[in-house]
Amino acid sequence: MSKRTVPADRCDCEVIHEDVVNSVRAKMPKEETLYDLAELFKVFGDSTRIRILWALDEAEMCVCDIAYLLNMTQSAISHQLRVLKQAKLVRNRKEGKVVYYSLDDEHVKMIFDQGLVHINEE
Amino acid sequence: MSKRTVPADRCDCEVIHEDVVNSVRAKMPKEETLYDLAELFKVFGDSTRIRILWALDEAEMCVCDIAYLLNMTQSAISHQLRVLKQAKLVRNRKEGKVVYYSLDDEHVKMIFDQGLVHINEE
DNA sequence: ATTACATATGAATGATTGTTCATATGTTTA
DNA sequence: TAAACATATGAACAATCATTCATATGTAAT
Structure with a gap:
């Protein structure tokens, strides 16, 4: 036509x-x-970052905690946290030597959930 | 502690x-x-694929339509459509030589919207 | 049958990226 | 001040990936 x-x-x-x-x-x-x-x-779009975000959705954690949880090096985690921070998905606060990270956006979980809806669909 | x-x-x-x-x-x-x-x-996580998905959310289109719309080669579009199909985000139907693509998941728009909420946040 | 055309696909390439390694920075404690 | 430790960061490397190019496949029309 x-x-x-x-x-x-x-x-x-x-x-x-x-x-x-x-x-x-x-x-x-x-x-x-x-x-x-x-x-x-x-x-x-990276499983390391997804896991970090998911973890931080459960609790605030320091860099070392996350590295231990995910069984990865501190350096690798630190690099990824920088990416997440630049994307304004996490924030941090410093307490002495230790830096605590937490989610900076309450929509993260909603984005996850929408993704899961798709995955769990046949 | x-x-x-x-x-x-x-x-x-x-x-x-x-x-x-x-x-x-x-x-x-x-x-x-x-x-x-x-x-x-x-x-x-790729702007070509995002644009394809957005376009298909507006209307069903054939490969050539999409290539023309995005000013890209037919081959590039075809490759990306394959990725989208594997992810079960688009489906296609054949009509003679022409293959029409459309969204295969009504949640795509919701995932977009959640992303936009984050972007439009200061 | 042959030509024309829409689409798909494999190989090649350049660009991007996640992790590692080495090291720097900054803070605390001895 | 020096040592210890948490974190950050730059360079390097391997892996992944988007696009291009050439070409294959399949359908329609002449």
Whole structure:
């Protein structure tokens, strides 16, 4: 129906449904928003970070606690905590030598839960 | 208070709060669950895939439509659609030469929304 | 049958990234 | 002040991954 051949800019094929494409394009969010969204999910896309977040959802912990819990080196944990902090997913407070980390966003659990809904679906 | 020195398995530090760690450990989900969760979010962690999913949430589209919309090659889109299909996030139907893709999970939008809530938070 | 076209796919490549190792920083205690 | 320790960080390395390129597959039209 809506067939129409267009010199494709970059895609190496003809457009089939240009009306649909235009309608979708009009409704798409800003490029930047989608980029930020991908960046956020990228942070969730690592099992070490997921485990850290899940642990911190249970209790505030220091770096060493987390390393021990996950059986990983302090350095590896520290690097990942930095990523989580930059993403504003965790915060920390210092008490002497010890640095305690905790969740900085109560939505983390909700994002997890939505993910679990998908996983547990057949 | 709960200080206790333990020969750390793999972490190169002493455990500070073993009671907390044990309590958290008892509440952690299965390793596999968290791994699957990370795998799912990894799929969301790419702006091309995010854009495809967002577009498909608006309308069913064929591969060429999507390539044109996102100004990318048909091949790149096809590769990413395969990833999305494996993650059971999209499904497809064939009509002659043309393959139409659509969302396979109505929770995708909810996961997006949760992510956006975090992003739009200061 | 042959051509045209939509889509899929394997190999190659460049970029990104998680972990390790070595070491630096900062705080506490002796 | 010096030693001990928690944490942070930079460089290096291996692994993963998104895209490209070339080409294969399958369908429709001539």
